[in-house]
Amino acid sequence: MKTAIFKVVKSGLQTTVQDLGREGYQQYGISPSGAMDHFSMQIANILVGNRLGEAVLEAAFVGPELEALCDMTVAICGGEFSPIVDGWKVPMWKSFLLKKGQLLSIGPCGSGARTYIAAAGGYDVPLVLGSKSTFLSSRFGGYDGRALKKGDMLSGFPFVQKPFKRLPLSLIPQYTKQLNVRVILGPHEERFDEESIKRFFTEKYLVTPQSNRMGYQLKGPKVEHITGPDIISDPVPFGGIQVPASGQPIILMADRQTTGGYTRIGTVISADLPLIAQAVPDTNITFSMVSIEEAQRLYLERRMLLKHLAIAAKNQEPSFSK
């Protein structure tokens, strides 16, 4: 039954409703949006007994404070945001019971940049073009097309899912400020000189504060073009690495424009996108080149893992329970 589940006491820095994104409308210039870190978001759903693609709350850098308006199972996965319930620390990557009247405070990030709050039964916001994701710059989707504000009421179809579950320790990602990220070369590799490509794949690039849901501005050794940075505009995927005239790469993320007019040296592989999504400013990134075959193998491995975990959670396999 549809019920109010949370009252927003504090909004956090930027808390939005996100699912796996809006598919099928890029031909009209509409970005997919969706969770930046698909891995943490799907694990959070698995732990509370939701389907993998159910909408969650994505909190960036500083989390919200939410008052529970009913009993429900909740899980928080992603960046370490030190969640607290009524003064008591609660673990991440584990489902727990949140009781009516309790206050869930998600702190500032200790490690990682984004954390995901899944509630059993999901969040009830209208589907816009088949998705519950918030697209901030065009102000639609999610909760009124915007980030949450103090006083907002979220509703859902809450239930209590028992026994509580935790993700095996070995599967919990460790977020560090030294990342190696794998990249598929192209599609405009012929527009860069060989030296620059070599440099891009050996030197360190720093994440700058100019990083958000649209893209991450990096700083590092200049990537030089042979004939300038402009291309005939073409479609841009999640993780595309654009190099404008400055020679400083930008990784394009969930709220990117659907097409772009600058050369792209490569695309971050799907399996490593969650690392970027969790990278805070001053993180050092090195890039290594992988083949499309290797990238797809890694993608399928990740996908299988999520499917297995979902089944194990459903069957209440012991490795998974409390």
Added chain:
Amino acid sequence: MIEIKPLGDKAIKVSFGKEISEMIHQKIKQFITQLEAANIIGIIELVPAYNSVAIYYQPEFISFNVLVNRIKKIYKTFGIEAPVQSIVYEIPVYYGGATGPDLSYIADYHKMSKEDVIELHSSQEYLIYMLGFVPGFPYLGGLPKKLAVPRLEHPRPSVAAGSVGIGGNQTGIYPSVVPSGWRILGVTPVTLFDIKKTPPSLFSTGNYIKFDPIDGDEFTRIKQLVNERKYTVKTYRKGLGE
């Protein structure tokens, strides 16, 4: 010939040439029609651009290599379909005034009268090559060289939804409020993007736009109808073989 490249591990870029031309655009349109007809499992969406198409797909259903082979096969049996029929949207535009602040600049720049600028700008059928930048924004081809003007030195932080502008050798129309360095010569009362509609964009790739000059009274009248959701954009079929 086509060139096929991975666009990461969940998309493919198929390129049809190195320039922007109506011929390449027609090829892309035909390719998309055939690709859609082939109904390949695992394909999520097709995104056409000036001289390429991105195919977004799910590697759990089809691998890069298998998809490349399917695409090559489709390309081999290419070009036997009848041309795809296009339509032309007639977009009413109130040129000049406060909502078309750069009309005089454009006229002065080309030593033409404002009336001549309006006449020339509204006598073309502009091809919608692709949509992007912001939801529902059409990248148009066909601006007469005589109307090309340099962009603003200092872009405006925002221009109104419906603004019609010229930037370099491109013309376009903004579906929503955006920052813009283009010279704005008029505004349409028509809603170009409405998230409550499916699809939300009035325009789609491969169709055409023709601007229809209106006066202030007509603007107010149409705007009223638009607000009451009673206005339908006029269209006609594009003549074939032109």
